[in-house]
Amino acid sequence: MTAKISDLTLSTIELAEILGISLVEYQHVCQSLKRVPNFAELSIFSAMFSEHCSYKSSKKFFKRFPTQGKRVIQGPGENAGILDIGHGWAVAFKMESHNHPSFIEPYQGAATGVGGILRDIFTMGARPIASMNALCFGSLDFERTATIIKGVVKGIGEYGNCVGVPTVAGQTLFHSSYTRNPLVNAFALGIVKTDEIYRGYAKGIGNLVVYVGAKTGRDGVHGATMASKEFSSDEELERPTVQVGDPFTEKLLLEATLEAMKSGVVVGIQDMGAAGLTSSSFEMAHRANSGLEISLDKIPTREPEMAAFELLLSESQERMLLVTSPEKLKPLKDIYEKWDLHAEEIGKVVSGNRVKMTLRGNTVVDLPVDLVTEPLLTDRPSSPPVDLKQRWFLDRNKMLVATLNSKFQSLMEELNFSNPQRLIEQYDSMVGNRTVGGTQDDAAVIRIRDMGEREVRLAMKADCNPRVCWLWPREGGRRAVAECAINLAVRGAEPIGITDCLNFGSPENPEVMWQFSESIEGISESCEALKIPVISGNVSFYNETDGKPIYPTPMIGMVGIIDDKLPLPHSNFYSTQLEIALVGPAEGGLGGSLMASSWFKRECGQPEETDLAMLERMLRFCQRLRKRKIIHAAHDISDGGLVCTALEMAFHSPFECTGVEILIPQETDLDRFLFGETIPRLLIAYEPIERVDLENTASQAGVKFTHIGNTTDSSLFTIRQGGAQIFSSNIPDLKKGWNHRWDKFFK
Amino acid sequence: MKVGVITFPGSNCDSDVVDCLQRVGGFEVGRLWHKESPDLSSFKLIVLPGGFSYGDYLRCGAMASCSPIMDKVKAFASQGGLVLGICNGFQILCESGLLPGALARNLNLNFICTDVSVQIEASDNPWTLKTEKHQLLSLPIAHGEGRYIIDDQGYEELLKNSQILMTYRNNPNGSTHNIAGICNRNKNVFGLMPHPERASDLRSRDGLKIWDSLKTYLGIQS
Numbered sequence: 001m002t003a004k005i006s007d008l009t010l011s012t013i014e015l016a017e018i019l020g021i022s023l024v025e026y027q028h029v030c031q032s033l034k035r036v037p038n039f040a041e042l043s044i045f046s047a048m049f050s051e052h053c054s055y056k057s058s059k060k061f062f063k064r065f066p067t068q069g070k071r072v073i074q075g076p077g078e079n080a081g082i083l084d085i086g087h088g089w090a091v092a093f094k095m096e097s098h099n100h101p102s103f104i105e106p107y108q109g110a111a112t113g114v115g116g117i118l119r120d121i122f123t124m125g126a127r128p129i130a131s132m133n134a135l136c137f138g139s140l141d142f143e144r145t146a147t148i149i150k151g152v153v154k155g156i157g158e159y160g161n162c163v164g165v166p167t168v169a170g171q172t173l174f175h176s177s178y179t180r181n182p183l184v185n186a187f188a189l190g191i192v193k194t195d196e197i198y199r200g201y202a203k204g205i206g207n208l209v210v211y212v213g214a215k216t217g218r219d220g221v222h223g224a225t226m227a228s229k230e231f232s233s234d235e236e237l238e239r240p241t242v243q244v245g246d247p248f249t250e251k252l253l254l255e256a257t258l259e260a261m262k263s264g265v266v267v268g269i270q271d272m273g274a275a276g277l278t279s280s281s282f283e284m285a286h287r288a289n290s291g292l293e294i295s296l297d298k299i300p301t302r303e304p305e306m307a308a309f310e311l312l313l314s315e316s317q318e319r320m321l322l323v324t325s326p327e328k329l330k331p332l333k334d335i336y337e338k339w340d341l342h343a344e345e346i347g348k349v350v351s352g353n354r355v356k357m358t359l360r361g362n363t364v365v366d367l368p369v370d371l372v373t374e375p376l377l378t379d380r381p382s383s384p385p386v387d388l389k390q391r392w393f394l395d396r397n398k399m400l401v402a403t404l405n406s407k408f409q410s411l412m413e414e415l416n417f418s419n420p421q422r423l424i425e426q427y428d429s430m431v432g433n434r435t436v437g438g439t440q441d442d443a444a445v446i447r448i449r450d451m452g453e454r455e456v457r458l459a460m461k462a463d464c465n466p467r468v469c470w471l472w473p474r475e476g477g478r479r480a481v482a483e484c485a486i487n488l489a490v491r492g493a494e495p496i497g498i499t500d501c502l503n504f505g506s507p508e509n510p511e512v513m514w515q516f517s518e519s520i521e522g523i524s525e526s527c528e529a530l531k532i533p534v535i536s537g538n539v540s541f542y543n544e545t546d547g548k549p550i551y552p553t554p555m556i557g558m559v560g561i562i563d564d565k566l567p568l569p570h571s572n573f574y575s576t577q578l579e580i581a582l583v584g585p586a587e588g589g590l591g592g593s594l595m596a597s598s599w600f601k602r603e604c605g606q607p608e609e610t611d612l613a614m615l616e617r618m619l620r621f622c623q624r625l626r627k628r629k630i631i632h633a634a635h636d637i638s639d640g641g642l643v644c645t646a647l648e649m650a651f652h653s654p655f656e657c658t659g660v661e662i663l664i665p666q667e668t669d670l671d672r673f674l675f676g677e678t679i680p681r682l683l684i685a686y687e688p689i690e691r692v693d694l695e696n697t698a699s700q701a702g703v704k705f706t707h708i709g710n711t712t713d714s715s716l717f718t719i720r721q722g723g724a725q726i727f728s729s730n731i732p733d734l735k736k737g738w739n740h741r742w743d744k745f746f747k
Numbered sequence: 748m749k750v751g752v753i754t755f756p757g758s759n760c761d762s763d764v765v766d767c768l769q770r771v772g773g774f775e776v777g778r779l780w781h782k783e784s785p786d787l788s789s790f791k792l793i794v795l796p797g798g799f800s801y802g803d804y805l806r807c808g809a810m811a812s813c814s815p816i817m818d819k820v821k822a823f824a825s826q827g828g829l830v831l832g833i834c835n836g837f838q839i840l841c842e843s844g845l846l847p848g849a850l851a852r853n854l855n856l857n858f859i860c861t862d863v864s865v866q867i868e869a870s871d872n873p874w875t876l877k878t879e880k881h882q883l884l885s886l887p888i889a890h891g892e893g894r895y896i897i898d899d900q901g902y903e904e905l906l907k908n909s910q911i912l913m914t915y916r917n918n919p920n921g922s923t924h925n926i927a928g929i930c931n932r933n934k935n936v937f938g939l940m941p942h943p944e945r946a947s948d949l950r951s952r953d954g955l956k957i958w959d960s961l962k963t964y965l966g967i968q969s
Contacts, residue, residue, distance in 0.1 A: 157858050161889070162799040164759025248757050248802025338782075340756060428860045428889040430945050431797075433763040447949075449766065746857060 007040035007308040019046035043309035047275035054375040057507035065534040079120040081535025092126035095187040095501040095557040097540035102184040106151025111159040111245040117188040119271035125198040126190030134171045134462040138179025157426040162247035167427035169444035180545035185501040187557040201268035202284035209347040213319040217302035249318040256339035265328040272319040280321040286373040294347035296359040308364040382513035394605030418741035441571040442487035457562035459493035466551035468592040473515040477522025484558035489622035490634040493560030500537040505549020515552040529612035570633035572652035576713040578685040588676020595675035618680040621701035632686040641675035659712035664721040749775040751790045760797035767944035772958040781814040792829040795836030808838030837938030848897035854921025858891040864916040869909040872934040876960035884953035886941035893940040895922040
């Protein structure tokens with residue numbers, strides 16, 4: 001772009017191409033307008049037609065998602081989805097990616113990711129009370145990985161801690177496919193009274209459009225376009241397009257906005273997120289079927305002489321666009337003044353379906369709303385990888401000849417089997433005083449102490465297994481939902497809905513499109529089986545560098561409800577005199593398992609399909625266990641199989657001397673029993689006296705229950721087969737390794 | 748009104764403290780806004796809650812210590828009124844000169860959120876009346892700048908007057924002499940980094956010891 005171009009410069013095909021607008025799209029715009037758009041208008045199309053804002057490659061697939069349900073108050077399409085949790089209260093939640101900015105500038109990228117998702121929640125009128133994150137990092141051989149990890153963790157922590165929203169859970173995993181494309185997915189959840197929900201509507205002819213929050217600067221201009229591009233190795237040049245966050249202003253904005261909503265001075269509201277003022281104004285007008293007139297001269301700016309395209313596309317953080325009636329403007333301004341924030345009237349709602357914007361005496365934008373908000377969808381070619389059958393080959397013979405010791409050892413060296421405590425304790429997980437437990441459990445549990453006498457608890461979990469997604473995207477999608485559900489169930493919760501954050505490579509790659517559509521199919525199948533809706537979501541394409549895409553990562557955030565006062569189950573070996581049982585099939589599949597990846601140094605094998613009917617029975621089993629008040633500990637078997645699950649339960653035991661003895665059942669394949677990862681399988685521990693009751697509960701629920709061992713006070717992990725001890729290792733030593741794998745990042 | 752809880756811009760534990768004192772502690776609570784300078788004479792206790800007042804920009808607690816309400820708090824304290832500062836509130840009390848010493852970045856430069864074991868060092872004051880010397884409490888901490896610093900002379904003073912109320916068993920942040928919480932010479936102003944309000948009806952119940960001590964001191968039936 002040369003310096004000579006101004007807002008009013010008429011655009012050309014070449015200019016459109018530079019801004020990432022295709023020839024077809026450009027011709028469509030010119031034909032609809034019956035004129036050539038000027039540069040400011042072209043910038044609007046550039047942002048709004050970007051994959052990030054338009055979902056042009058992905059939209060048609062969303063029809064597949066089940067979005068209905070008796071709890072659904074707000075499904076996909078708003079700032080966040082909302083579910084009814086009873087007694088006049090509802091929960092709003094959503095997950096969003098901030099992958100590209102987090103690679104360019106890890107601290108600010110991650111911090112503003114948290115800021116953005118929190119605003120999505122409180123623009124619905126909900127007070128954010130919990131957040132989670134899902135982080136995927138790359139190879140440690142890449143020298144920037146350590147810097148990225150440190151920056152991302154600090155960014156998330158310092159933003160969330162300052163705003164005062166606890167980070168209660170997360171998933172962190174490592175895989176080389178994320179080396180130049182780390183994933184930072186932020187989830188936030190808020191609570192709202194069902195009659196105090198707000199939406200992004202610019203309605204009421206004559207109502208005023210008000211800008212609130214931080215001033216507008218040049219940061220993040222063209223951020224949405226950047227998020228829709230693959231990286232090349234010279235990404236360093238992109239730094240100015242990353243936004244800078246200010247959690248203190250966010251906190252003020254949060255309090256002022258919730259106060260304004262409570263006082264009834266807000267008609268509609270939307271966060272200025274990706275593509276800033278452009279997306280918020282056009283989307284609010286679109287939803288209300290109205291038009292807007294905006295004077296860009298009135299926008300509070302940090303820098304002088306900003307051009308319209310900069311004002312329109314700036315992604316300066318902590319800003320909101322809201323609509324109020326003329327008589328409520330004064331009280332609205334007073335509330336923001338109280339919190340040391342400025343509210344500025346910048347325009348009004350008009351009839352018709354056009355957005356007009358003026359700057360320094362010129363009409364710089366005059367566009368029909370629908371042309372901007374309803375971009376041309378693209379039908380991308382999709383095809384499975386040609387080498388799928390090769391990926392599904394797992395050389396069992398090579399595993400069979402190896403000793404149990406060597407296989408066990410290779411798993412113990414896995415970075416993906418490590419204690420994330422070092423990372424977790426940098427987040428305030430308790431502010432708000434609602435966190436019942438969970439940063440290290442299967443799922444986090446928070447209490448809603450705002451409902452008076454009635455105390456409801458919510459459980460939440462974020463999960464995805466990219467190894468399985470790469471090998472078999474449909475099973476990957478299925479499993480991400482199933483895994484979350486089982487995690488929630490072992491904590492005693494009933495799943496009520498999900499949000500998704502679909503991270504993929506370039507949609508222009510047919511294999512990526514195939515991964516995408518197959519994942520959506522899998523997610524939908526699981527949701528249908530569990531009868532839970534998808535209520536919000538986000539797609540992040542172009543997660544690839546130099547043509548190498550990330551492993552498909554359809555991250556799922558699930559929320560469940562605990563609507564009773566029963567105590568939560570244990571998640572560790574809480575005594576050295578417990579029996580241990582396996583609930584579910586004795587063997588699990590090795591295809592796509594952590595064991596297989598760690599042994600063959602690559603992902604291989606066909607993952608076994610999740611039995612969704614059995615998953616449902618397993619959830620019922622967990623519910624009954626609770627209702628019958630059987631004291632027990634439960635932990636889901638996933639990454640690393642039964643071995644890693646048993647070890648985690650031992651590592652979290654309050655007793656240093658806790659030992660575990662596992663007996664391999666007869667006629668069971670050793671590897672598949674110990675390391676298999678088929679969903680659903682559970683490990684539970686209980687006092688021996690409870691066994692009969694447990695067996696009955698399992699048989700009533702229709703799940704297999706096998707007593708496979710017990711805890712001891714020997715501090716040893718031993719495995720026995722047919723009377724003979726075939727393996728033994730010292731648990732405190734194993735715990736040391738598990739504990740210290742994060743030390744290289746944090747002192 | 749018995750207890751006043753101040754909200755500064757950026758306070759984020761104010762609602763937690765209000766909820767805890769009302770629902771669990773059974774106190775009558777009034778909220779105070781930092782820009783006001785109200786008459787505090789009807790209050791028995793003023794609480795400065797945790798958070799990131801003014802974003803912790805400049806220095807933690809430095810800007811909040813200049814808020815209009817702080818003049819009233821200082822006058823209230825000088826007349827013997829009880830003032831409690833938790834976490835960021837402790838930092839504000841040090842910045843405003845109501846407590847000696849200062850709070851610096853944690854030694855490992857990271858924010859730390861975890862449960863810690865603290866030891867009661869003195870119980871001859873309104874705040875720890877219902878505890879025994881050397882009793883251990885489990886309380887959570889959540890701070891990036893909780894390393895208490897004081898010079899040798901100041902430390903001797905604290906010791907001499909039994910102003911050190913709590914020390915860490917396993918010092919998490921590098922505090923001098925493991926100090927977790929101190930009071931002023933008159934023992935009516937108390938600042939601590941751990942969060943008793945987060946350990947009153949969740950996690951441990953050890954935070955109740957402080958509220959019970961206060962109730963006993965103030966002659967409130969529990």
